[in-house]
Amino acid sequence: MNAVEVRGATKVFSTRRAEVRALDAVDLTVADGEFVSLIGPSGCGKSTLLRLIADLDAPTAGEVDVFGMAARKARLEHAYGIAFQQSGLLPWRTVRQNVELPLQLHGTAAAARRARSTELLDLVGLAEFAEQHPDQLSGGMQQRVAIARALAEHPRLLLMDEPFGALDEMTRERLQGELRRIVGETGAAVVFVTHSIPEAVYLSDRVVVMSPRPGRITDVVDVERRAMDGADDIREADAFFASVTAVREALHGREGAAPGARGVETR
Amino acid sequence: MTTTVRVLAPIALGLVLLAVWEGAVALLDIPPYLLPAPSAIGAQVAIILPGLVAAGLATGTNAFVGLVGGAVLAIAMAALASRIRWLQSIVEPLVAAIAVVPIVALAPVLGTMLGAASETPRQVVVGIAAFVPIFVNTLRGLRRSDPVHRDLLRANGASGWQITWHLTLPGALPYVFTGLNVASSLAVISAVVAEYFGGLQNGLGSRIASAAAQSGYARAWSYVLAAVVLGLLFYVATLLLERSRRRAAST
Numbered sequence: 463m464n465a466v467e468v469r470g471a472t473k474v475f476s477t478r479r480a481e482v483r484a485l486d487a488v489d490l491t492v493a494d495g496e497f498v499s500l501i502g503p504s505g506c507g508k509s510t511l512l513r514l515i516a517d518l519d520a521p522t523a524g525e526v527d528v529f530g531m532a533a534r535k536a537r538l539e540h541a542y543g544i545a546f547q548q549s550g551l552l553p554w555r556t557v558r559q560n561v562e563l564p565l566q567l568h569g570t571a572a573a574a575r576r577a578r579s580t581e582l583l584d585l586v587g588l589a590e591f592a593e594q595h596p597d598q599l600s601g602g603m604q605q606r607v608a609i610a611r612a613l614a615e616h617p618r619l620l621l622m623d624e625p626f627g628a629l630d631e632m633t634r635e636r637l638q639g640e641l642r643r644i645v646g647e648t649g650a651a652v653v654f655v656t657h658s659i660p661e662a663v664y665l666s667d668r669v670v671v672m673s674p675r676p677g678r679i680t681d682v683v684d685v686e687r688r689a690m691d692g693a694d695d696i697r698e699a700d701a702f703f704a705s706v707t708a709v710r711e712a713l714h715g716r717e718g719a720a721p722g723a724r725g726v727e728t729r
Numbered sequence: 730m731t732t733t734v735r736v737l738a739p740i741a742l743g744l745v746l747l748a749v750w751e752g753a754v755a756l757l758d759i760p761p762y763l764l765p766a767p768s769a770i771g772a773q774v775a776i777i778l779p780g781l782v783a784a785g786l787a788t789g790t791n792a793f794v795g796l797v798g799g800a801v802l803a804i805a806m807a808a809l810a811s812r813i814r815w816l817q818s819i820v821e822p823l824v825a826a827i828a829v830v831p832i833v834a835l836a837p838v839l840g841t842m843l844g845a846a847s848e849t850p851r852q853v854v855v856g857i858a859a860f861v862p863i864f865v866n867t868l869r870g871l872r873r874s875d876p877v878h879r880d881l882l883r884a885n886g887a888s889g890w891q892i893t894w895h896l897t898l899p900g901a902l903p904y905v906f907t908g909l910n911v912a913s914s915l916a917v918i919s920a921v922v923a924e925y926f927g928g929l930q931n932g933l934g935s936r937i938a939s940a941a942a943q944s945g946y947a948r949a950w951s952y953v954l955a956a957v958v959l960g961l962l963f964y965v966a967t968l969l970l971e972r973s974r975r976r977a978a979s980t
Contacts, residue, residue: 554900
C-alpha cells in the first residue's frame, strides 16, 4: 500500500484582496518506505503540500490519502510523525517529556513511555540530556530531540518541513547522515521539504521539483541511489553530482537563468 | 551593588524615616489623634500582640480562602473562555463590569445578603476582587501559544482539551502568576475593607474601625501595621510560589 496518495490537490488561500493559488491540481504518490523530497523556490507550495498530507490544512479540492485512510483519519490515528524547521519543543518539559508527548497524547502508560523515550534518546545520541530542558540544548540537539519525538510511535511515515533549515552547514550534514541511518533502520517512508539541492539528493530516492504561481509539480528526478550508496562518501560520488545537476536543471530549466529561482540554495 | 547594601539600604531609610516621624511628633507636639509616635505604636504592639495575631489570622484566612477560590474560578473560566468563542464574548464584558465595581460598594450589600454572622460575605468579596486580575491575565496568556506548538499537537491527533491542558495552560502559567501577584495584595486589602461594614468583629479591619472610634489611635495604628505585614506576606508568598515553579521548569 502506498504511504501517501495525493490526487488533484488544490489549495487556494483567500485574502481580502486576492486569491492565492498555493497548489494547483497536484498529484503525488509516495510508496511505503520511499524517501521523497519536495524542492522548489519560496511560494511553490511545497510546505502547503506537506501540510495537506499532515491534515494541518484541508485542500480546497482534491483528495489526500495516507496509508489508504483519509488524511484526517490518519492524523487522528497517529499514522505519521512530524518535524518542522523550528524544533517546537515545549520549553517547560524536559527533553524526555518532550519525546514522550505523542505517547502521552495517545494514552500510553508511563512505564512504556519511559522505555520508549530511553530507546529514542539512545537512537539520537542524547541519552545523557534526558532530564535537561530544551533551552539548555544547542539548535542541532533540539532538532534531534524533535526527530526522536517524531519517531515516538513507530510511524511508517515521517513528514519533515525543512527540519535542518535553521542549522549551520556542519551540523546539517551530520544530522542528514543521522537521518539516513535512522530512516534506514526504521524503514519508514519520508516526505521531506527542503530548499537545498544537495540535501534533497543526499537523502532521497526521488526529488519532486515544484514551481510557484500557481504551485505545481514540474519535474520528478529519480536519484541514482544505488550508484551513490556504494561510494565511501556519498557527497563525493559521481552519481551524487550527476543527480545534483539533474535536479538543478529541472529547477532552473523552466525559468532559464538561476536568478529566477529565488530561495533555492545550491550549496 | 552587593546584596548586603541592597538589603541594608531600604532598612536604613526606613529607620531614618521612623526617627524623623518620632522627632516631628515630639518637637511639633502633634496630638496622638492626628498622628501617634512610632514609639507609642510599638508599645501598643507589644501589649496587644496576641490580639494582633488573632485578628491577622482571621483576616488572613478570609483573604486566603477568597484568593484561592477566586483564582480557581478565574483560571477555569479563562480556560473555558479561550476554548469556547461564544462564551468568551459573553464573559469578557461581564468581567469588565465586575472590574469596575468598587469593593466598598459590594461589601455592605453582600454582608446582609449572605449573613452578617459568618465569614462568607468577606470571602466572597475577596474572591470577586481577586478573580478579575487573574482572569484577565490568564486569558491573555492562553491566547499566546506558538503556532508551531499548535501544529505539533494537532499533528499528533490532540483534541482541543488536550491542547488546552498540554500547551495553552502551561504556556499561560507565567501570566497566571502575574495575575496572582496583583490579586494577592488586592485580596488582603479587600478582606480588611470588607470588615468595615459590620458583621463579625474578629479581624483587622473591624479592630481598626473600633479602635479609631474609641480614640485608641496608637492601637488602631498597630492594627494597620499588622495589615501591612499581612499584605506583604501574601505578596511574598505568591512571588516565592512563582519562583519555585520557574526553578522547577529550568533545572
